[in-house]
Amino acid sequence: MKNDLIILPSAQPSFFKSMGSDIINTKTSSNEPVIESEVITNNQEITSVKKSEKKEYQILVKNVNVFYSEFQALKDINMEVSPKSITAFIGPSGCGKSTFLRTLNRMNDYIDSFKIKGDIFINGKNIYNEKIILEQLRKDVGMVFQKPNPFPKSILENAIYGLRIQGIKDKSFLAERAEDSLKQVGLWDEVKDNLKKSALALSGGQQQRLCIARTLAVEPEIILMDEPTSALDPISTGRIEELIFELKKNYTIVIVTHNMQQASRISDNTAFFYLGELVEQGKTNDIFTNPKYKRTENYITGRFG
């Protein structure tokens, strides 16, 4: 794996991405356990349908139900996400947006009461298959959280943590990659003289951009963002929105937001959740100008939620 990554020149991460293809396999080198390419599901019928869909969708969600113990947090969710698009999840508090987002990189696995039924395919691979290597999945599906959560370490160490844990030790390679990702989020000029400084000394907006940079450094294909700007002031929010829009060129982005303007400004597609159900989804423009359901309209226009 180490060699695999070092050969890569550090130009543009997107350059090397086999978009829409089976990343989990292409990124795995020979000395790593190789995941079988055959998808095993509890529903054979669906699997056969999917062969053609595999090509098209980066994320494909089929009949997903999520439970916390007895409580059903998500009800029969179906969704398709195309590569290099921005999808916004909107909906009132507690409707299951974060829960759903966290099923996409299996971050809910650490909650003991969490149970999921149904299938989620990322690049055609069922991520709830036992053969999935979680660490690999998280490398391909990065996540940015609501509250900036840099590690209590230096800025540089934050930026390269994802590579370090892959066992990469080549100092110049790490430095290069750190610079690249910090440049991508527009943080490089602000921190280049203070890379050894604690990341906790940065402002909230800078911290959040560092968190995005740290995610970019491992070159994911998909980035999940859970209200990434809700803890930030309008100026930092604006910068991060611009950044997200910029990132769309190379990444598939799914973002949870409570800010309707934000959703309409940056996203291609929008999904409206309500009480664990996916009420309506489609082109952002359609949802915001011509929602099919009254509930969607009420929420968007601020009549409830």
Place this chain on the structure above:
Amino acid sequence: MNKIRINRLKDKGFSVLGMVSTLFGLILLGVLFGDIIIEGVQRINWDFLTNLPSRKPEKSGIFTAMMGSVWILLLTTIISFPIGVAAAVYLEEYATKGRLSRILEINISNLAGVPSIIYGLLGLEVFARLMGLGPSVLAGSLTLSLLILPIIIVATRESIKAVPSSIRDASFALGASKWQTTYFQVLPASFGGILTGVILALSRAVGEAAPLIVVGALAYVPFAPKTPMDEFSVMPIQIFNWISRPQHGFIVNASAAIIVLLVITFAMNGVAMYLRSRWQKRIKW
């Protein structure tokens, strides 16, 4: 208006009460220390620290007992530190939070309250007799390790718990395994607290006499231990032994030894405080 005034009075009253309670403990402690220091400080000199025990109080030193305590401390640290931290990490980070882990949790907290002499009996039976270690430094250290393990586990768990889960999330989301997350994030962030807990637990271990007496530590050993299998004495036992002698000279020796023991314990606590403040300065959430 009146209510506010009454509340103010209550506030004042409580702060006075609190101060008196605090002072009560401090003053008693002060009197005790003063008494011991006045009696013992004259006896503290190089000879006292380096002499072997003797029949004559003015020739007696605490060298063997001190070396015994050092041996016990070292071995106990080596045994209890990794086991305690590993157990705490397992309970906090790995074990599913079910009934079993709750039962374990409660029992470990309860173990911290078991009288130390019980551990002595356990040590005698298991380490000294069953495992055939005899009344050795190793048997004593194993016994004291059992005694302080619950304290280390509880303290370690507390400081691991204090690490915000957002740090774990961030690490996992970048593709780190559970062990990497624990090793690179959770342990460094909680290390100050862990170290503090371990040092405080060890400073309790240096002061223990009862369990070691049960295991077979001697009141009189002619030489300092050279291997883990040697017989040994420790300072609290030496102090107890001297205090129970009729000659006044030995009482003075006991006071002097208590001063030395106190200095060691205070120094350990000081180090613990220093480490804690240093780590807290480095990590602010």
